[in-house]
Amino acid sequence: MERYTIAILVNNQSGVLNRVTSMFRRRQFNIACLTVSETESPDYSRITILFEGEESKKNQLINQFYKLPDVISIKELHAKDSVSRELLLIKVANSPETREEIRSAAEAFEAKTVDYTRESIVMQVTGDRKRIDDFINIMRDFTIMEICRTGLVALQCGDATIRQETN
Amino acid sequence: MLLSGADIIVKTLIEQGCETVFGYPGGQIINVYDSLYKYQDEITHILAAHEQGAAHAADGYARATGKPGVVIATSGPGATNLVTGIATAYIDSVPMVAITGNVMTSQIGSDSFQEIDITGVTLPITKHNYFVGKIEDLADTIREAFVIAASGRPGPVLIDVPKDIQQAKYEYEPKAPVVPGGRICAKEIRISPAADCINKAERPFIYFGGGTITSEAQEEMLQLAELIDAPIGCSMMGISGVPTDHPRFLGMQGMHGHYASSMAMHNADCIIALGARFNDRVTGNRAKFSVGAKIVHIDIEGAELGKTTNDAHMLRGDIKMTLEKLLPLIKKDEKPEWMAKVAAFREEETRVQDNREGMTPRNCLMALNKYLGENTAVATDVGQHQMWAAQTVEFKKTRRFISSGGLGTMGFGMGAAIGAAMATRERSVLVTGDGSFGMNLNEMATAVTYNVPMVILLMNNGVLGMVRQWQTLFFDKHYSNTILDRRTDFVKLAQAFGADGAVATNLEELDDALAKAFACDGPFIVDCRIDKDEFVLPMLPPGGSMDDIIVKVGD
Structure with missing residues (x-):
């Protein structure tokens, strides 16, 4: 497969x-x-x-x-001649013990914090699928409350467009 | 002129050249029926006994003419009753336009009385379908449906029209009948390599299907066969595409095909497939199917190319147009060795042919052949009788074999034979079995009402013969639910409907009955009694290859 x-x-x-x-x-x-x-x-x-x-x-x-x-x-x-991006929103549990570790992981992935409370942090990450998967993996060390991914958007590289495709 | 939606529907059908439509009225299509009443001098509506029969009649009409068949039904059960008819047309690439009524737009989605999401239901069995939510779209939607139904690879299109759209008023402007599009020639760069492949072939075989009939490419195909000295075979959908007695024609091939045709295909080194889709009933075990042959496949439908077989040359295009471009590149070449081999296959076929005397299926159908006119359409139902008819009935004219191929719809024949008789304006023949006939025999009422001249050759064996044959061969003769102990008196049944019939228990009686049937004004049932253990032969067991072919019982 x-x-x-x-x-x-x-x-x-x-x-x-x-x-x-x-x-x-x-x-x-x-x-x-x-x-x-x-x-x-x-x-x-x-x-x-x-x-x-x-x-x-x-x-x-x-x-x-x-x-x-x-x-x-x-x-x-195909990966070699197209660009693809996905956006992730991830909500992880916040606590004084984990706060710093979450922040440094988020920095490494250029994750943006979009909601912050004592109990939870919602972060936004964009990138290709692998990058999103990797970030979710790291966050598994903490308590993931829920996640939502947009799914892929993708375009061909260069000046090629889908309109040029014919059967 | 300002017309109601219902009037627009009927006027647009007339404008598109529809003379005959089939259907059944009901609450949510009542406005359209009022318009059919109003315009009855310009368009004839045939009332079926059941919407399924109406759909099959529209299908039979379309197969016989090549023009889209039109069927009209009400919402809910009226619409769902069309489903088998639409699916039958879809898989056999038959142009059809189905128009259904639906509840008022404001009630859509509220599970109102007789409301069904018919565009949802028919999504996988239509080429396209429409829900008309705006009166201003109505006429053009119908025109577009006719374009889609008849363009490229034909198929059914359904238009669902809510009642308030039928009642609304809008300006109607007549337009010229639409011209189906999608007739393209295969790309030039693909044609010459295909021609090379054909020129190099030592044992070419032409295999054609329904697409060749749709494209009307028979003349070009026969020219090709002459040039390269190739025998011709066909799928079941190709039957009647060339005259049965054409010297190059070996008949249908596949699971129950003619021995010579299947053997020639199996031994070919180049198969030229024209508008055929290498269905599993044709190929048997795909891994063992014609392994030595290069396949040149021409089809208007790109999705069929290389779908089930490893095609060496895939040419997407109209068969007639593509062959016209291909023919000048083909070298004339005689192949006496190959022809001798084909002749040997024919001899072997004659040797193993069923030559018994008496009421054998073959003898019954040979008796029928004597009565068939050049223009007679022969419809079938599905089962053993269908295969016997496909093997034995002789055709002179294209579009005269009307049979459900891909879906294998038992009960197809009654409606289809009515539709075919309407299309040809001549007596049609239905070859059926007691199983299939039982499914939609209610359409006898339709045939009687409209006094449709129709010979129903009912091959009555008291069993569901095709399933029984499999049970005999592969299920240790466990005849589970295939013995029909129904005691139906088909002659009395015909008489109860207001028609007539006769029983035939031997060939003399059969000849008398057929003589009566072909002299009768309306429908006539010939209750033709055959033995319950007759087999359809030859037979390629499902998933088998030519090495497993059964030509005689006990082999």
Whole structure:
């Protein structure tokens, strides 16, 4: 099982996300994370999906997407020629004993403190997936109360855009 | 002109060239039925007995004409009853437009009476679907649905229209019938390597499917076959695409295909696949399927290329247009050795063919063949009779074999045969079995109402024969729930519906019954009694390869 990131440009209409995710459900692919947002044009939305699966099935999936009239273009994104970012909000328990250690770890990861009380600290970290995973791992030494990740946003490097992709 | 939404729906259907639509009225589609009443001189509505029958009729109509079939149903159960019909059309790439009513926009999502999320339900079985929330979108949505249904690889499109949209008024401007798009030629750079591959082949085999019929590429395909001296076989969806008696045609191949056709494909060093998708019923065990062959695959649907087979050349494009570009690159070459081998396969097929006398399935269908006109559409249901028909019924004209391939929908045939008769304006034939016929025999009422000339050849063996065959071969003859001890008198049943029928227990009686049936104005059931242990042969066991082929029982 490999991990794949694909970006899909779709018509900005109700029900389109459902049509796209339905393709994953049919093939028993589990979506690891998913982001959707409007694009430079209000007519289109961009969906970025990270998922696990077999390569042959992944290729099939990409071909099948072109059968959806609402899909404009699809691009598989590879780490070597794309940039990807994710944002993490993490709430850890605050106490006089751990306060300093949390702060130094946060500094090392350039985490921003966005909420602070005697009982808890909420920090924000941005970076690629690995960096976020690493920070969560470090925070496991303390008491993680809850976390929320945005999921990946990703663009190709250079002047290539998803609009240039055709079937 | 200012029209109601319901009027706009019907006017747009007329504008798009629909002469006949199929359906069933109900509370949330009542406005559309009022408009159908108003415009009845311009459009004919056929009332089915059940929405499933209506959907299959629209499907049969579409398969016979190539034009989108239209079906109309009400919300809730009316809409869900279409599901099997839509799925059948989807998997066989049949153009269809389904229009359903729904509750008022203000009530959507509140579980109102007869409310169902039909766009949600049909999401995986439609090419596309629409919920029309604004009257101003209505006419163009219907036009777009016709474009999508018939473009590229055809398929069903559903349009769900809430009742208040049917009642609202809006300006309607007639437009010209839409032109389906998506007919593209494969990329030039892909064509010449494919031509090289074909030119180098010593044992080429042409395998075509429904896509060749859709593209109307038979002439180009036959030219290719002549040039490279190749035999031709087809998937079940390809049947009637070329005349059965064409000298290069070996018939259907696959699980129950003709021996010669399957063997030629198995022994080929180059398979040219035209609008066919190498379904598991065609390939058997994929790892052992035609391992020595290079596959040149042409299909309008990119997602089919390389999906199940390791295609050497994938050409996404319209088959006719692509073949037109390919043909000039093909060298004429005679292949006497390969032709001799194919002839040997044919001889072997004749040798192992079922040559028994009496009421064998083959003899019954040969008797039917004598009555078929050039334009007669032959629909089937699903099961043993379907495979016997696919193997034995002779066709002269394209789009005349109407059968549920991909989904294998028992109960498809009654509606489909009605739709096909409407499309061809001629008598149609339904070859069915007692199992399948039992599923949607209510459509006898429709056939009687509209006096549809229809010969129903019911191959009555008192069992669910195809499942029984598997139980015999693979389940130690445990005939679990496949023995139909129903005691239905099909002649009396026909008479109860207002039609007629006759029993045939031997070939003389069958000939008499068929003579009566083909002289009858309306539907006629021929209750054709065959033995419960007849097999469909040859048979490639599921997951098997050509090495495992069963050509005779006891092999």
